[in-house]
Amino acid sequence: MIQQGNFLLMERNEFREWLKKQVVTRPIQFLQVHHTASPNYSTRKMVNGIAQQDTFKCLEGMRNYHLSEGWAATGQNITTLENGQIAISLDRPLNRIPAGIRGFNNKCICIEHVGNFDSGGDKITDEQKKTIIHLYACLAERFNLPINTDHIIYHSWFTRTGIRLRDFTPGKSSKTCPGTDFWGDGNTVAAAKKNFLPQIQEELNRLKGQNKNISKGDQPMTIQEQADFQALQEQVKQLTSKLSMDKIPEWAMEACVAAKNAGAVDTTSGGSYDFYRLITVMYRKGFFK
Ligand SMILES: [Zn+2]
Structure with a gap:
């Protein structure tokens, strides 16, 4: 875990323990799903799957952009990167309402995934995928949220003013975010249900199984x-x-x-x-x- 400037950078396997220690007093009901569009794998200067750009430079660049837009701090609470690392925004702690979906941020945690996942954009790395699945499972576990499209929400399901649509609707949705080819499936409700949410559920089940193993009394007899x-x-x-x-x-x-x-x-x-x-x-x- 490295803290530098306005971010705390950690590995995937450090996140769950870190999350357990965080004090969050505001209600959390929704986990937002975004892609950054820019920065993306091109601005990260990927060579053979490894970004040549310094990660903190990428993160501070996003923050500077948000501040230049007049925002008080980095918009998102959490960022995932192509190498599977997770960055926590120190100026947007979990207890602070994020700026992710205009008009729909209350009770949300905003997570930005670095990359451009629109069709023809970046092909998400396996490391980033693993991290994203684990991250949402840990958050769902911590805040006791069911894994469904009522609680894990794509930016593309909202209008410019934050009204929830039934689905991604070109012309009505404010953005294509998290990308028209996100997860290789797209940004619709059906796309989320196809692989993304079941994979998070599977990971959550695995985490809950680990909990059982810790309290040995619950284990069946050999x-x-x-x-x-x-x-x-x-x-x-x-x-x-x-x-x-x-x-x-x-x-x-x-x-x-x-x-x-x-x-x-x-x-x-x-x-x-x-x-x-x-x-x-x-x-x-x-x-x-
Ligand atoms: Zn977005």
Whole structure:
């Protein structure tokens, strides 16, 4: 994790733990999905899949652009990069309402994905894809949001004034963002449901499975543990049956009758194994006559 200037840059596997420590008091109901359009993989100067441009330069460049537009801070709360890294905007912490979708930012976290994912633009890298899926799953986990198009929202589903449309509608939607070829599927509601949301759901399930493994008590017994447990149950059953036997053992019957006739005991049923042994020994020694 590196903090420099106005951003905190981290690896994908650092995000979930970082997120758990953040204090967010404003309500969060929506996770926005954007592409930056510019910067993109060209301005990042990609050579063999590796950006030659300094990442902080890219991030500060975005921020400077937003400030030049009269905004108070970087618009988005979070940015993902082509190498899979995640940048947190220090001047737009999670607890601060973002500037992502004009007229629809309240209760939102704004996430910008660096790249131009309109048709004919950038082909998203596998690393960035993995990070994006993990990121939304972590946010959904943290803020307890269902994975659907009511809560994970594309910019393209909103008008210029922030009215939610039923779908991306050319002429009515304010932008094509996150790109007409986002995720290789597009920017429509059907496109989001095709691969993007199911992949986030799958990742969320995986994360929840990890939680279960942490609290070992919730784990089902292994085959060996089951066998041990059964053996233990059998032993307890035998021990308790010896304490109070269902019926008088055959070998103690004669002794019991004699002991009762002699007035030595009132009752001889329901005794323990040791009781019947002792009665038998006494009978054989001639105590009951
Ligand atoms: Zn957007």
